[in-house]
Amino acid sequence: MRKKGRLIVVSNRLPVTLSYEDGKWRGKPASGGLVSALNPVLKNRGGFWAGWPGTGKGAGLSHIREILGPLSEESGYRLLPVMLTEVDVEAFYHGFSNSVLWPLFHDLQSRCVFSPAFWEGYLKSNGKFARVVAKHAGENDFVWVNDYQLIPLGEMLKKRRSGLRSSFFLHIPFPSVDVFMKMPWRKEILSQMTHYSFMCFQTGRDRRNFLDCLRVFFPDTAVSGRGHILRVKVEDRSFFLGSLPISIDFQAYSSLGSSRSVVSRAKTIREEVPGKQFVLGVDRLDYSKGIPEKLRGFQRCLERFPDLREMISLHQIVVPSRESVDQYQALKEEIELLISRINGRYSTTRWVPVNWHYGSVSREELAAIYRAADIALVTSLKDGMNLVCKEYCACKGKEPGVLILSEFAGAALQLAKGAVLVNPYDTDGVAEAIYRAFSMAEKEKRDRMRFLRKSIARQNVFWWVDNFLRAAAGKKLEEFPEQAIPSLWPGIITQAGKEK
The missing domain is CATH 3.40.50.2000 (Glycogen Phosphorylase B;)
Incomplete structure (x- = not known):
């Protein structure tokens, strides 16, 4: 025994x-x-x-x-x-x-x-x-x-x-x-x-x-x-x-975000992104993540606040998921169509409002993008927790940043005091939150980010x-002390359901 x-x-x-x-x-x-x-x-x-x-x-x-x-x-x-x-x-x-x-x-x-x-x-x-x-x-x-x-x-x-x-x-x-x-x-x-x-x-x-x-x-x-x-x-x-x-391994993400290579890469990303600030979205391809709602909110922001045109851009990373399922293919097509419409309507010779990347991103590259982003926008229609928002805050270090977070994400209950909460179904509300984040004073940004990081580090x-x-x-x-890795065999169940 x-x-x-x-x-x-x-x-x-x-x-x-x-x-x-x-x-x-x-x-x-x-x-x-x-x-x-x-x-x-x-x-x-x-x-x-x-x-x-x-x-x-x-x-x-x-x-x-x-x-x-x-x-x-x-x-x-x-x-x-x-x-x-x-x-x-x-x-x-x-x-x-x-x-x-x-x-x-x-x-x-x-x-x-x-x-x-x-x-x-x-x-x-x-x-x-x-x-x-x-x-x-x-x-x-x-x-x-x-x-x-x-x-x-x-x-x-x-x-x-x-x-x-x-x-x-x-x-x-x-x-x-x-x-x-x-x-x-x-x-x-x-x-x-x-x-x-x-x-x-x-x-x-x-x-x-x-x-x-x-x-x-x-x-x-x-x-x-x-x-x-x-x-x-x-x-x-x-x-x-x-x-x-x-939660996340806060210290690991924080150290990565402050590493020399990530800081250098983040600086390069900032130079590559047109405009004064950029908004970041990182989501798995899923209808619960509210990506179309995010895009509609960003489009409404450009409509209502024309002074933000050529001053702000959205960089959306979509991680592939369940690509063989028809509903997910339809979602991908909807996202592509929305991005095309936004860019077709608002792009200029020196500015494209929405850039997007469909695919996985390395951990170090993602940390650099987190650090470079002025605003993180999470618009989940329903989420158990959502760790992207915690990773973003951990990687920011002493850099100011604003987290706009869906009130339907589990993380909203923990991070409400530091984040700007939104209802992703409220297109005007999302637009106003983006404008508020863009216009927010540096001190408020730093105070909010300090609170968020402290909360995530503690829990x-x-x-x-x-x-x-x-x-x-x-x-x-x-x-549960350190022990040797146990042997694997026998006891594997084959595809037919039999032990071997």
Whole structure:
């Protein structure tokens, strides 16, 4: 029996990116909010990260072995793959996860596709995750399940290993009762969420929505306690319930933003951008991010405040996502059309109002863009947290800057005092916020940025992890000591769902 517990993180995807080049599968560490948050947590603590490696047809276990071994050594924790078939991915990932839960939890229920086949595939794939995790988890290990794709996993793990306790963090928003109840499997999803020993949300608003739903569908729900952590009893089980805002490694971003190479590159970017100030948008291609609303707000700003023409520009970075999905292709086309219209109407021989980049940007280049930008504009229609706004502030250093932030982003609850909050549906409101940021006095800019940076530094990713672990496991991060990376084989689940 193991005396020292290990951290076992479970998410839909492994923190790696795989590609097929020159007749061979290759891998590299992935980027993203969850990866950035949990990499420093797992590193060198003898734990696992379980997830789908993102490969479909043509990638067998031998290829996975070749790729994940070196990547595990580089990451400092063991990568544990769950193999899914193309049918699984279609029903579980593209289907129930991203065509039911994602739009529903972002209050966009009109985009939901309530297919029974999606629900069946969702449960089937979660069963594969359960078999992998149950095979490798020790009695004293701490299992930390992440996000909406894996809601049923806690109950499934209980059935396989009655003594294994797991906790869950939802990274996206949780909807209000009137939205949530439109899903056919509403009670099943709620019940599955009550099988974790600790359920945690990004904000108190999400937690309240969850409790409201519980009280509707489980009228005998009992809640006790005060503050960030509550105790909830539903039927024959009880669990802790909390809200903790996820964050970033503030010091790492701050140091990067102040590094010589980034400062130099930021200076070059400022010289390249026409106009007195420039506004920055950084978003993944998704209808929840409000990119068209941002563009309409910027266009309205140029219409209402003609003195800003040739004085301000918008640089929009769009990171590709789900490019094979028709809705996302249509969104990309809408963005391109809006940018074309704005530039066609307002461009001059020496100024183009909107520049955009469709593709990923290196971490160092993004830090330089953050540092150079006078204004960051985040117009999410609904967001669990939004880490872009925190990265922007961290990279600014002592440079002044203004954060314009959607009031529908989870981060707005934490950063309201320092940011300029907007309703992204209010085109005039967004336009006025941009004008206000452009005209803001230097002292106010510095004071606001100082507040934002202090708040993010205080509640950084390590604060988030420590508080989550204390609530869920009664331990601090430092109580998971450094250990050797565990072996991976046997125990892998093949695409057919069998152990090998």
